[in-house]
Amino acid sequence: MTASSLAPFTAADYRVRMARAARAASDAGLAGLLVAPGPDLVWLTGYAPPAATERLTLLVLTPGHDPVLVVPALEAPDAAKASGAPALTLCDWTDGKDPYALTAELLGPTGTFVVSDNAWAMHLLNLQKALPGTSYASFTDALPMLRAVKDGQELELLAAAGAAADAAFEEIRTVRFTGRRESEIAAYLADLLRRFGHSQVDFTIVASGPNGADPHHEAGDRVIEHGDMVVLDFGGLRDGYGSDTSRTVHVGEPTDEERRVHDLVRRAQEAGFRAVRPGAACQEVDRAARAVIEDAGYGEYFIHRTGHGIGVTTHEPPYMIEGEEQPLVPGMCFSVEPGVYLPGRFGVRIEDIVTVTEDGGRRLNGTTREMVIVD
Incomplete structure (x- = not known):
């Protein structure tokens, strides 16, 4: 060692x-x-x-x-x-x-x-x-905020880590999902993260079909089928700084309900992002995303906080959660990742890393948040 x-x-x-x-x-x-x-x-x-x-x-x-x-x-x-x-x-x-x-x-x-x-x-x-x-x-x-506000060089490293995770997603969306085990896709995702510069892979969640209703599902032996919704959540460290992104893809054409739930989460994620601005309390990001889901009648199926800080670890303060009144400060970086999880059926999560700017927020992930269809 x-x-x-x-x-x-x-x-x-x-x-x-x-x-x-x-x-x-x-x-x-x-x-x-x-x-x-x-x-x-x-x-x-x-x-x-x-x-x-x-x-x-x-x-x-x-x-x-x-x-x-x-x-x-x-x-x-x-x-x-x-x-x-x-x-x-x-x-x-x-x-x-x-x-x-x-x-x-x-x-x-x-x-x-x-x-x-x-x-x-x-x-x-x-x-x-x-x-x-x-x-x-x-x-x-x-001292929960000691590492929360990043300097310019740290922001560059986080942006590079986010771009590497984006590159991994753009590659994984082109492969065949049908007939492959979740663990196979997860292993390939880990290889892609390393190929695009990660020295450490912290997690590669691949949650297909009913497994998608478990936000922290461990990729297993389930064979992905045509008609499955698949939650992909992956990240790690590149040059000592973290990446973490989630996208939900669909194998073949989705049902109207699946499209509706995916679009609901996309709109909630956008609302959370739009709530990011200097001086706003962390809880306002959670409230903005959660309100969209609750108004659509799915509030009981959004079962976790909206976000967490990221830096030299993939989870650290600040947290985007009700009760967290810490004001946002330019240079803070955190995830915005609402989700809807329907037990026994499917789940949807969309996640970007966001940094607070002088007049709002900036995403460090740029892949599409629209539904992606895979084979």
Whole structure:
């Protein structure tokens, strides 16, 4: 297992991000941030340590102090190669030493620290034991918008990932669906994503016929038949940034009802997109899309939120859901993906990634949202 730098950013870029994160923590009245391996560490430093390691690796960001990365000695050479390493002080520890005591020396004896959501419970509990006067809050609760607003370079990477996913759809729509298993189409979709530049494929949902009524259906052995509606939802990481798009195709000519439901979801998706503008609350995007579906009498069949943020992961804040009053800000990126799911029959979902602009929104997916007929 080796570490990697997942996006073409410089040490100066990472220095700005770490300073911004420390400032956000201070503004929130927090003592600092503790960042374990995962997307937050990659975004802040460019360092992606081995996912399977049980040894403590922790970025310590405290206001008024230089960033410090606590890292196992055997991983320190790889950490030193990360793009953000010149903006860090590496503090390594060897097996047999107490990394929690070492980390405690970098923190004050009291205060509330933000901990990245995917930190191991073992590490957090040992830190609490070493510093009984401290308390901890999760990133999602304390600083949910830390990674939400993308800079220009991040937007370019997200746009490129979206274009790659679009290219995969344009290719998959030309192949024969009839008589093939869902798993075959899913495997081909994954190959296409890789062909168009993805280094990581996170999901390739292929949900045919009645399976389409399950929003997170795992592609299986069902043979796709003439007359099936097929939900395609796929994405992953390209140059460290995410893609995620959904289109619903039909094998052969659809019925009038299938056309009507597909068009309903298309109109709901358009309404959600049109609701995107600076200052609007996230929930307004959900409300706009949901109202179209509810007005048509299908409200009970729209069973999930309208969208989720995307960046160095394919699902992250902000969320387009009722009750989320966070205002939209230029540079935020998220999905708009309403759906209708009719149990035992079929489902329809249409999804684009959208970024907030100064005067509205811009789609990062450009394939047709009209019904596509496949063989």
